[in-house]
Amino acid sequence: MGKERKLSICTEVVHGAQGYDPTTGAVSFPIYQSATFRHPGLHQTTGYDYSRLQNPTREELERTIAKLEGGRFGFAFASGMAAISTVLALFRPGDHIVITDDLYGGTYRICEEVYRRYGLEFTYVDPRNPKEVEAACRGNTKAIFVETPSNPMMKVADLGWMGALAERAGLWLIVDNTFLTPYFQRPLELGAHMVVHSGSKYLGGHNDTLAGLLVVDDPELAERLALLQKSEGAVLAPFDCWLLLRGIKTLAIRLEKQQENALKIARWLSTHPKVEKVNYVGLPEHEGHQVMKAQASGFGAMISFNVKEVGLVAQVLERVETIIFAESLGGVESLITYPVVQTHAAIPEGIRNRIGVTDTLLRLSVGIEAVEDLIADLEQALC
């Protein structure tokens, strides 16, 4: 064997971990639709015993995401929330987590309405403000949980700085990398200990399945997570693992096209007389642009923007034709969302107003359609 050659991530996404089935040569990794596996003899195993513990299709996906994120251990779950729940189940009553204030609504809900009941404590901080993050850490703090760029305000956290703080204070840095995926950002390389994903978004990429993924590099942590995964059982089914594997193959070209479209749309929105403010990290005037440029290889394709009057919200949502008014993001179809009543309804009004999730804010997940069609659609919806 020659020296291991580092392939481009554009190649890695196409070929996955093994990339093909070693038994048959099938180029599309097979869906091992089996709950259980025959033992060759007493005390013998093929390596697979029961699909909650391990399944070959899931294993291929878990190894693929681990490889892409640059960690040694991957885990696939039934949804992003199942992955996040598993991370939170690592903690004990009395443990404290510093978490970013501009956050996916479901993550806020599971912290406040589920894990707080089990004795976990959370402090919400502005991820852009290192002093605030550091000041929130106290004796019982065990982790910092960061979304970057954040949902839906597109705030950027400096992951290198967060990683250094975590190191100094002996904390885990957990990063929700859903918005950028390892194609654009690899938090483990910047000092994170755990990376979580909603695979329902860019990794799956087609708005056809829910999935959650988790990657770590520390074997001890991986062992604890494997125990939680098999004990709680919220694993991703073989068919859905295959959908994710298929989606990941085109991650690079999808994201390139989505990002290209997003930049053009963000620029167009910025000059529109009925648009107040545009949040897109790819715009040089975005306050997080430089940090993101330094720590990621792209800016993604998520935009949020404020319209000038609240009356325009219903008009835009009802008039869009090519762009679909629906929750979720990251797929090939462009979607528009109204965070205040959809994705962020679980967050109390006071917090929403403080972070900027107001009744004039719309969120756009830019797809791979022809950008002129998307702009024409927004134009007729806003006029």
Ligand SMILES: *Cc1c(COP(=O)(O)O)cnc(C)c1O
């Ligand atoms: C969608 C989403 C989640 C939750 O994932 P599900 O697959 O819907 O359970 C978590 N974090 C972010 C940033 C998301 O966008």
